[in-house]
Amino acid sequence: MTASTTTAGSAHSADAAAGQCPVNHHGFEPFEMNDPFPSYAALRENAPVMFDERINYYIVSRYGDIKAVFDDWQTFSSENAQAPVRARSAAALKIMNDGGFTAYSGLSARIPPEHTRMRSIVQKEFTPRRYKALEPTIREHTARLLAQMLAHPDAMGDFLADVAVDIPTVTILGLLGVGPEMVPTYKKWSDSRAAMTWGDLSDEEQIPHAHNLVDYWNECLRLVADAHSLGGDNLVADLVRVQGVGAEISDHEIASVCYSLLFAGHETTTTLISNTIRVLLSHPQQWQQLVADPSRIPAAVEETLRFSPSIVGWRRKALVDTEIAGTAIPQGANILLLMGSANRDPEIFEEPEVFDLNRPNARNHLSFGFGIHYCLGNMLAKMQDKIVVEETIKAAPQLRLINPETIAFGENLSFRAPTSVPVTWEA
Numbered sequence: 001m002t003a004s005t006t007t008a009g010s011a012h013s014a015d016a017a018a019g020q021c022p023v024n025h026h027g028f029e030p031f032e033m034n035d036p037f038p039s040y041a042a043l044r045e046n047a048p049v050m051f052d053e054r055i056n057y058y059i060v061s062r063y064g065d066i067k068a069v070f071d072d073w074q075t076f077s078s079e080n081a082q083a084p085v086r087a088r089s090a091a092a093l094k095i096m097n098d099g100g101f102t103a104y105s106g107l108s109a110r111i112p113p114e115h116t117r118m119r120s121i122v123q124k125e126f127t128p129r130r131y132k133a134l135e136p137t138i139r140e141h142t143a144r145l146l147a148q149m150l151a152h153p154d155a156m157g158d159f160l161a162d163v164a165v166d167i168p169t170v171t172i173l174g175l176l177g178v179g180p181e182m183v184p185t186y187k188k189w190s191d192s193r194a195a196m197t198w199g200d201l202s203d204e205e206q207i208p209h210a211h212n213l214v215d216y217w218n219e220c221l222r223l224v225a226d227a228h229s230l231g232g233d234n235l236v237a238d239l240v241r242v243q244g245v246g247a248e249i250s251d252h253e254i255a256s257v258c259y260s261l262l263f264a265g266h267e268t269t270t271t272l273i274s275n276t277i278r279v280l281l282s283h284p285q286q287w288q289q290l291v292a293d294p295s296r297i298p299a300a301v302e303e304t305l306r307f308s309p310s311i312v313g314w315r316r317k318a319l320v321d322t323e324i325a326g327t328a329i330p331q332g333a334n335i336l337l338l339m340g341s342a343n344r345d346p347e348i349f350e351e352p353e354v355f356d357l358n359r360p361n362a363r364n365h366l367s368f369g370f371g372i373h374y375c376l377g378n379m380l381a382k383m384q385d386k387i388v389v390e391e392t393i394k395a396a397p398q399l400r401l402i403n404p405e406t407i408a409f410g411e412n413l414s415f416r417a418p419t420s421v422p423v424t425w426e427a
């Protein structure tokens with residue numbers, strides 16, 4: 001992976017060598033996720049709509065502008081939401097074409113009227129009743145994973161690997177009729193999807209990921225074929241059934257929905273769970289408040305979504321010549337909406353850099369987007385996070401972070417995910 005700092009550094013020195021004024025990006029590095037927040041503050045203050053020539057995107061950083069763009073789907077389409085940020089190499093494309101890779105976005109990059117038609121069918125599957133039915137299994141699964149972690153003889157664990165990876169992955173795989181033994185395989189495919197779409201891979205680095213995407217897509221096609229031949233009590237079988245009673249959704253579209261859900265349905269929730277535990281344990285007093293009063297866990301979930309969102313930037317494309325906050329945006333321009341910055345906009349959130357369980361408007365964060373594409377799985381994600389925090393507080397109220405300053409976040413344009421959450425406890 002190319003380090004974005006190196007890219008920016010060389011661009012600056014090339015400018016300097018040519019005697020030109022270096023471009024001021026206000027510290028913003030598109031793929032750098034360790035601590036992007038100071039650069040967000042600088043952007044909001046100095047360049048709320050900035051063209052970034054390194055990635056060819058307009059970067060929008062203020063809450064009001066971001067919400068308005070999300071809301072105006074007639075002017076700003078989501079059709080680039082799943083486009084690779086870096087062009088796919090010829091070798092990767094050949095692997096994908098030869099492997100029959102024709103996956104398209106489930107919903108997020110589709111536009112009306114196609115999006116409206118498909119969303120109205122798919123969202124019927126995301127009911128509070130269905131979530132409620134999952135709750136006991138998720139709770140029991142969480143308790144089991146926690147017990148396994150807490151049995152470690154050295155009283156040391158990685159909350160991400162030991163708990164946060166499995167919970168949402170098993171849940172979404174189960175909803176789609178896939179067994180838990182497939183978790184490592186789907187994790188591998190999802191990592192490839194994140195890297196191939198939102199990452200900064202060299203041509204050579206793309207090759208193994210291209211093979212993984214082919215396997216992933218063929219598995220989605222197989223799920224739909226199996227639902228036709230075997231039926232079953234899962235979301236894919238349901239979509240095939242409604243297709244039989246007049247719902248306008250094709251097999252390819254159902255497979256694309258699987259392709260989306262088998263990624264969107266766990267990656268970001270694993271990050272949410274990891275971040276909730278990480279941020280709470282970094283604020284021991286607030287952790288103790290939750291231990292004393294678990295009824296405040298939903299507030300902790302919302303404040304984590306605001307303070308440390310799983311997705312810090314999401315994309316739109318201008319369909320016509322337009323403007324954002326007085327900056328002209330040409331037709332066809334790519335736009336990156338920094339929700340991670342919106343969530344810390346002092347115009348909306350008082351003392352935004354402070355993590356505060358008592359924040360009255362935390363739930364106004366934009367971490368699930370806004371408007372017609374608003375995240376379909378938001379309730380499922382929040383429910384799972386709440387259950388994990390409840391069970392953790394019961395099983396390990398003495399949990400502590402080990403060396404929080406060493407926790408790193410992988411390079412990516414959109415997803416800000418810690419690579420580990422090392423914890424310890426009283427043996």
Ligand code: HEM
Pocket residue numbers: 070078106107108109119172260261264265266268269272309310311314367368369370371372373374375376377378380381
């Ligand atoms: C913390 C967890 C999650 C976060 C932060 C998150 C975030 C997002 C964001 C930012 C969008 C785009 C919204 C827009 O363009 O306006 C989105 C869309 C979507 N999400 Fe999530 N998501 C999460 C969990 C889930 C889960 C668990 C599922 C499914 C089980 C899911 C399914 C979807 C779908 C299907 C869409 C596309 C909706 C559409 O275009 O109509 N997400 N999500």
